[in-house]
Amino acid sequence: MLTARDLAVQRGGLPVLAGLSITLPPGQALVLTGPNGIGKTTLLRTVAGLQPPLHGSVTLPPEGAAYAGHADGAKATLTVAENLGFWARIYGTATIEPALEAMDLRALRDRPAQSLSAGQRRRLGLARLFVTGRRLWLLDEPTVSLDAASVARFAAAIRAHLAEGGAALLASHVDLGLDRIATLDLARFRAAPSAPAPGGFDEAFA
Amino acid sequence: MIALLIRDLRLAMRAGGGFGLGLAFFLIVTVLVPFGVGPEGTLLARVAPGVLWLGALLACLLSLDRIFALDHEDGSLDLLATAPVPLEGVVAVKACAHWLTTGLPLTLAAPALGLLLNLPGPGYGWLTLSLAAGTPALSVIGAFGAALTVGLKRGGLLLSLLVLPLYVPTLIFGAEVARRGAEGLATATPFLLLAGISAGTLALLPFAAAAAIRINLR
Numbered sequence: 001m002l003t004a005r006d007l008a009v010q011r012g013g014l015p016v017l018a019g020l021s022i023t024l025p026p027g028q029a030l031v032l033t034g035p036n037g038i039g040k041t042t043l044l045r046t047v048a049g050l051q052p053p054l055h056g057s058v059t060l061p062p063e064g065a066a067y068a069g070h071a072d073g074a075k076a077t078l079t080v081a082e083n084l085g086f087w088a089r090i091y092g093t094a095t096i097e098p099a100l101e102a103m104d105l106r107a108l109r110d111r112p113a114q115s116l117s118a119g120q121r122r123r124l125g126l127a128r129l130f131v132t133g134r135r136l137w138l139l140d141e142p143t144v145s146l147d148a149a150s151v152a153r154f155a156a157a158i159r160a161h162l163a164e165g166g167a168a169l170l171a172s173h174v175d176l177g178l179d180r181i182a183t184l185d186l187a188r189f190r191a192a193p194s195a196p197a198p199g200g201f202d203e204a205f206a
Numbered sequence: 207m208i209a210l211l212i213r214d215l216r217l218a219m220r221a222g223g224g225f226g227l228g229l230a231f232f233l234i235v236t237v238l239v240p241f242g243v244g245p246e247g248t249l250l251a252r253v254a255p256g257v258l259w260l261g262a263l264l265a266c267l268l269s270l271d272r273i274f275a276l277d278h279e280d281g282s283l284d285l286l287a288t289a290p291v292p293l294e295g296v297v298a299v300k301a302c303a304h305w306l307t308t309g310l311p312l313t314l315a316a317p318a319l320g321l322l323l324n325l326p327g328p329g330y331g332w333l334t335l336s337l338a339a340g341t342p343a344l345s346v347i348g349a350f351g352a353a354l355t356v357g358l359k360r361g362g363l364l365l366s367l368l369v370l371p372l373y374v375p376t377l378i379f380g381a382e383v384a385r386r387g388a389e390g391l392a393t394a395t396p397f398l399l400l401a402g403i404s405a406g407t408l409a410l411l412p413f414a415a416a417a418a419i420r421i422n423l424r
Binding site for chain 1: 208209210213216217220221222279280281282284285286287288289290291423424
């Protein structure tokens with residue numbers, strides 16, 4: 001589903017990870033671990049296509065991946081249903097009911113996002129994944145500000161997603177209790193600090 | 207794409223969306239001018255087309271930094287960039303939503319404000335027409351400027367500095383159409399140039415803006 005070969009990624013013009021190869025088959029989840037600043041977010045953003053890799057290649061399924069970052073992308077003045085409905089229309093999904101059900105948002109559907117608590121807002125951000133219809137999920141700290149019940153609910157949702165042949169690449173410090181899970185410690189792939197970033201955008205102004 | 211347009215229009219109409227802000231600003235600027243230059247009718251009639259165009263342009267500038275900055279802050283710009291919609295289309299749709307909530311109301315309000323500045327009779331039609339043809343260029347150029355400054359904290363001032371010089375041709379030809387129309391002269395040449403600027407910016411700048419956003423998202 002996801003193949004990355006000899007990947008090197010950069011943040012702010014400095015290489016952070018190098019020589020990284022990932023193979024993620026359908027039905028499997030891969031958890032990225034490592035200390036703060038090792039490059040988990042940078043790697044996920046590179047895989048999502050938000051920034052180009054320094055080196056190497058990323059192969060995604062033809063329909064792409066669904067990315068969920070630190071920010072939830074929820075519009076404060078729109079209601080939960082309006083926020084989800086917008087993404088459903090962007091991704092061509094007919095209904096938001098399964099997404100509301102999966103993250104237990106039914107009771108909150110007509111509440112504006114600005115009146116949600118941090119955890120509820122996070123659940124709204126995660127519910128977006130279910131309307132994308134994408135098989136590969138890229139999740140950056142998905143369980144931040146979720147309570148124990150919501151973490152369990154989200155873990156169950158990931159399990160269901162994997163059972164349907166989906167895959168997930170996630171950066172998380174929380175054990176989600178998944179069965180088919182692999183862990184990748186990024187500390188092994190830390191790039192040499194002195195290696196220069198070739199062809200950086202800032203080079204033109206140096 | 208339609209979904210994005212509807213969302214942006216809905217956001218603009220909701221509380222704090224900024225709809226009507228530009229219109230109120232336009233009204234206040236127009237009301238202030240006679241206090242500044244004096245109530246003499248002939249003088250006001252002479253400066254009216256230029257003042258109205260300048261007022262509309264500045265009113266348009268007010269809401270530009272909202273085009274992408276808000277989406278960048280709450281993370282939806284990242285999500286839109288990874289969504290199955292081309293970023294060029296996102297820029298074009300967001301510029302269109304900006305025009306519908308800013309340029310179009312300004313165009314419709316301009317004749318009423320022309321009355322306050324003693325705009326000569328034949329000028330009303332041409333003023334409306336020139337604003338209708340020119341304000342789309344203001345929105346698209348503004349969207350490009352907003353794309354350039356998207357990651358910057360408090361980039362609004364820099365945005366104004368970047369965008370105002372780019373507004374010069376639109377202002378020159380737009381105000382010229384309104385002035386010549388008000389004086390009963392031929393308006394074809396400046397009007398065609400104004401429409402050409404709008405068509406050209408609409409065709410090219412979404413691509414430039416999308417490229418700028420991609421770099422700023424890195």
